Amino acid sequence: MQATDLKPHAAKARYLSVALPPLAGFLLLIWGLIHHPLPWQGSLDWAPSLGLTFAVYVDGLSAQFLALITGIGALVFLYATGYLAGEPRQGRLFLILTVFMLAMIGVVIADHLLLLFLFWELTSLTSFLLVGFYHENEQSRTSARQALLVTMSGGLALLAAILLLGEISGGYSLQALIAQGPTLADDPRLPAALILLLVGCFTKSAQFPFHFWLPNAMTAPTPVSAYLHSATMVKLGIYLLARLDPALNHxxxxxxxxxxxxxxxxxxxxxxxxxxxxxxxxxxxxxxxxxxxxxxxxxxxxxxxxxxxxxxxxxxxxxxxxxxxxxxxxxxxxxxxxxxxxxxxxxxxxxxxxxxxxxxxxxxxxxxxxxxxxxxxxxxxxxxxxxxxxxxxxxxxxxxxxxxxxxxxxxxxxxxxxxxxxxxxxxxxxxxxxxxxxxxxxxxxxxxxxxxxxxxxxxxxxxxxxxxxxxxxxxxxxxxxxxxxxxxxxxxxxxxxxxxxxxxxxxxxxxHWLDRIGPTACYELLLKQLTRVAAWQTGLLQRGRLAGYLSWTLTGLLALAIGASFAMHQASEPGWGGLLDWSTLVFADWPAQHWAWLTAAVLMIAGAAASMVLRHRMALLMASGLVGYGSAVLFLFTGAPDLAFTQFAVETALVVVAAALLPHYGAPPVLSNEPVLRNALLALASGAGVLLLLVHLFALPADAQLATWFGEASLPLAHGRNVVNVIIVDFRALDTLGEITVVMFSLLAALPLLGALARSVKREG
Amino acid sequence: MSLILALAIALTVAAGVYLALSRDLFRCIVGLAVLGSAVNLVVFAAGRFGPIQPPIVSAGAEKLAEHAANPLPQALVLTAIVISFALLCFSLVLGARLRQQSGSDDSNQLRNAEPLPADPVKPPVLD
Structure with a gap:
């Protein structure tokens, strides 16, 4: 008895009113039953493009459930006002209970299977919140999680069953499904749908071997147990089974x-x-x-x-x-x-x-x-x-x-x-x-x-x-x-x-052995193993090492490259023989341009090979620069002089920057037990993947659509003759703005680091 | 001829990956530079290695000549070259500062973001 003690009458009156909505629902139901013969039906377009309708169908079974939900609901709400008197969080309980009641009503009146599923899951969710209402109690939290995991897994099975049934019957209307009845039996997918459906219903209605969550859910406040775990929610599985029984009982x-x-x-x-x-x-x-x-x-x-x-x-x-x-x-x-x-x-x-x-x-x-x-x-x-x-x-x-x-x-x-x-x-x-x-x-x-x-x-x-x-x-x-x-x-x-x-x-x-082998024990074992598997795979994938992350990323990329090559192989006509056209390697037929390409290739290969073996840092830098120079030569002789000059400039500048920073790096460290062989294998595999990709790429006809468009649009639309420049500063100007921003930000980020470097050098000196 | 170029690009990729996998921070960054050049070449290769004629609309003409080079990969690669240059410079400075602070070139020693787990089951808690 805390805050509400001050104004007991006001608090009482305030919470008594929570029983009014279910009571009103109950009276409305009675009135409807007397004046309008069952079944009641109606439908509202919800998302017509998805085939979703808010279809409602109330027959005897639904009416019986509605009577239980609203009738017992009204009394449970009244009971809860007494049971929870003085509980500061009772407003929350009534809110969740009301949402639960509406969800229950939704399940039993829904005619569209997906609509039913939506409300079905809502009851699981509210049940979780209600079972865990006393969340400061650990037992309560464990039970709530158990109820949620069991009923939600069942809910997933139910969703699969609903989708399968929808595929089989060609629609999601419950009544249409029941009307189709015996004709469904011919479909080979029906057994799978049935098993999933049964799992969904059995978890909800606490059938063996999923029954254990229900007694554990008794950590909930008593009104919740009386309402959810005896009268209404646990009967939802029964409801759906009974609802579909006419269609499936043969x-x-x-x-x-x-x-x-x-x-x-x-x-x-x-x-x-x-x-x-x-x-x-x-x-x-x-x-x-x-x-x-x-x-x-x-x-x-x-x-x-x-x-x-x-x-x-x-x-x-x-x-x-x-x-x-x-x-x-x-x-x-x-x-x-x-x-x-x-x-x-x-x-x-x-x-x-x-x-x-x-x-x-x-x-x-x-x-x-x-x-x-x-x-x-x-x-x-x-x-x-x-x-x-x-x-x-x-x-x-x-x-x-x-x-x-x-x-x-x-x-x-x-x-x-x-x-x-x-x-x-x-x-x-x-x-x-x-x-x-x-x-x-x-x-x-x-x-x-x-x-x-x-x-x-x-x-x-x-x-x-x-x-x-x-x-x-x-x-x-x-x-x-x-x-x-x-x-x-x-x-x-x-x-x-x-x-x-x-x-x-x-x-x-x-x-005692009953406790060790029962479904409860299995559930706990499963939960424990789940965290262990998660820990194991996290430990495997995320070691906190740069090379480790890079390896996994590369493995993934490699798989993608192989997949893409395979797809291209399927699409290209010539097969393996046509891919490797050895005749192009006859030197005698080469134009001058090809000799330049060969020079570029040799430069790149030499640079790449040298950078792998050289340990001295300056030499390593030079070797890597050779790769850049090689690609610049290639650009120069493939009609891309802008690229060539940029690459030359950048490569030179990079070597200068790196050389200026070299003193901060010191001599190359001797790192023992570096997995050289594994790294080399992964590097070779990456190279092979790229080679595979390129060979397949060259076998496909080039798509010149965009190139042609830019070539035609450059002058009339952007008034520029250098098409590459036009693309950069006009057609993809925003991209270029982004690029400049990146360059600027890396400078801004590097400045304080440089300052710190300089300061510490001064201190040491 | 394309085959030789493909081979050269593949080898560059292999060298870049090999360097990037190294535990030595400096080699790792140089590896990124090499890998960057290689990837630029792959993008360029997607537009095919072809004519030596640059993609410039010649005076008097209304549109690009048939035998000019493909302009699109050139535009893409040009952007990439500049960005990778900026980021590499930053990486070099960052690496130098890291080494100065931690006193180690070994990237495996850089564990501030992911300290070694104390409990084999639970993930480490970061402060």
Whole structure:
């Protein structure tokens, strides 16, 4: 309680208003659902030249998600005002939460796949900021980075999948893609697209082996966990899978991947929930498990599964969000979430206890709750699909653990004699007690007033499984009588698991090898290796030595030269034989000009060879000057007298400047262990590369276009007869200005250095 | 004939690279000068070694004669020669001052910008 204590009422009022946008969205959605039949669609040109449209399509599935995003969103925002009361940075949290909510809405209403991707990534980004909200805590930062890396890598896979799907179907409209459905199967690129798509969805929805980020993301503030990590964002993967299921469910790869990974995730999450003592992390693992169940259900081939997905999606959000809030309330009131220290809180926190029990009923799948309906539909769907016995038993086990977790979160924590670490536990403020209770009550109300929920669920189910037909009354279409025994067995097993929880926990805690080989360990290993590889290659490429950098640059250039020569070789007609026209070497036919060229070549070769072997500095300078003189002679006899005179002058001046500075350099040092052979090899290779390039260049016809243009334009446009001069001072005058600037700046830069040199010489002298 | 010139240019490039790779600062700078001449020649060669007639529009003519040399590479190379001269002079002064300050001709010893890393994994931290 800091700054806000001064003006508590003003602060309260200010932050209460943040819940208004989601509430308004929710009411607008309800109004729309009553007055306008689904689907709603519309489209706005965004970047027509790129084929991008802001296309919107809202059907039952989208509407269901919208209801969750805005409805639970409004209550989460309200809850957060209580949870974060006094937190100086809560304005930032609400801003990011609002951006997140808008991004979520964007994902579920987008019809254009790239638009969907854009919002999808925005949810990953905001999730990163929210998980790392307590950024002064290192654990929090690590978790945020983990969530970002996992979901963003998945996002990249999703982008690739979207591009592939767009190529395959010839467009980016989701509805068009779904309509094409079975015809897609013929394309050989489809399996690759499917795998990438699955990776994208599985990372987002925390499916095995990408599940580990979700429990770690529990370092986020509780409202964030309740909103992002139970009700909305982690269900995006499920959303996209469910959305595309009608188009892809005839494919074996799709079905088997969803069923196997879903089952594995459900069981794995359920088992790992047993290893935790932190109530929030227990709930997180059970969320992973529930997401696995949803994936499995989407993979089931029969249309009844669509209804089960829609119902369980709703039920899970409606019981898990309140349970997270309950965990947050307990944390607030007692300062701990570790279940060993908590007992008998019902007296101190009656409202929270009531919310917990109502939500727990639903989570356990007890009668009178919406969870009961969902579990029922799941059983029916599986019975209809005639799934493998393994999957059947796995679900029973998973549901039993869910029941046990519900027991932990309610009976164990709130029942029994009072015991908690802090002296006085008290009920939290109404802003924290009301939201979980309201959400949990809605779940109960759905069971008693099926008329409210059934149309929405029916519409969502039809979007997932179009062959389902219109559903008015879920209970009537799927009588629950025949699976009641399954529910009873689940509850019985759940009760046993609840009673032996501590024993099981101790048993699982001792399995340490699980930590060493699990996906978490793999992730950490990968991260560590990544930095090591980066360090290794940085050390290899960037040694901090001039010759090293030059070597790598030259190697790159050499590769370019060889590539260019190869390209020219493909383009030129004569092939290798035509390149080397030996007949030009017959001295007898040479005109005088060629003898001059030969002189130039000899001068250059002599200078080059001498400069390589000479160690004396003055001699080295002279040898290098010989190279310059050689090229000047060549210029003189190839119609470039201006160049020749400049080169003569420059070369002479350079030797003079260098000779004047020579005393500062002293005698040539004896540098031992210089890699002479390696340098010579690289030098030879560079020379060979240039030779290759030149030989190929000479074999190509010269392009005289520009030369002709300058030759024709020189007099009429620039009134000059010396075409080279005209180019320099007129056509490319700005270039020349730049050149003069460079010359001037190098003089300006050299002046202080010269001054320093002179001063130190004077001091020594 | 072009073949001999190509060979001469290639050898000059090799000599320039060899000198530039040297740890001796002075040789390194001379190497840059040699390499610069060679690269200028490569650019010039792109316009082909041809007629001895300079690219000047003769009196009375409206445009350049057919058999005149290619003016464009000449303009480019002329600029390059002057710039490389200026930069080489600067490099020579800089090298002299560096040597005076550090007392070494060995370019491997010049590590102010990139000190040797203390930790094999993390990159060095510059102050």
């Amino acid at each position: 494919l074996l790869l799709w079905e088997s991947a969803l069923m196997s990974i879903g089952t594995l995730t459900a069981v794995w999450g359920a088992v790992l929930a047993l290893r935790e003592r932190d109530l929030k992390r227990i709930l997180a693992w059970s969320t992973v498990s529930a997401l696995g169940t949803l994936t499995l259900l989407i993979g089931l081939p029969n249309p009844g599964a669509g209804l089960a997905v829609a119902a369980f999606l709703f039920a899970h959000a409606l019981y898990k969000a309140p349970l997270f809030m309950v965990a947050g309330n307990i944390d607030h009131a007692t300062g701990t979430r570790v279940i060993d220290h908590l007992m008998g809180l019902h007296r101190a926190m009656p409202w929270t206890a009531m919310a917990a029990i109502l939500a727990g009923l639903s989570m356990a799948g007890l009668p009178l709750s919406f969870g009961f309906v969902a579990k029922d539909l799941i059983s029916v769907a599986k019975a209809d699909a005639e799934v493998l016995t393994v999957v059947s038993y796995a679900t029973l086990f998973v549901n039993a653990i869910a029941a046990a977790v519900a027991g932990i979160a309610t009976l164990r924590v709130f029942g029994g004699p009072p015991r908690w670490p802090r002296g006085e536990a008290h009920e939290v403020s109404w802003r924290m007690a009301l939201p979980p209770l309201l959400i949990a009550l809605v779940a109960i109300e759905f069971e008693f007033l099926p008329g409210v929920a059934d149309p929405l669920l029916g519409a969502a189910a039809i979007a997932i499984a179009p062959s389902l037909g219109v559903i008015r009354d879920i209970d009537a279409s799927y009588p629950s009588g025949k699976v009641i025994t399954a529910t009873e067995i689940t509850l019985l097993v759940g009760l046993i698991l609840f009673l032996i929880w501590d024993w099981l926990h101790g048993l699982l805690q001792r399995i």
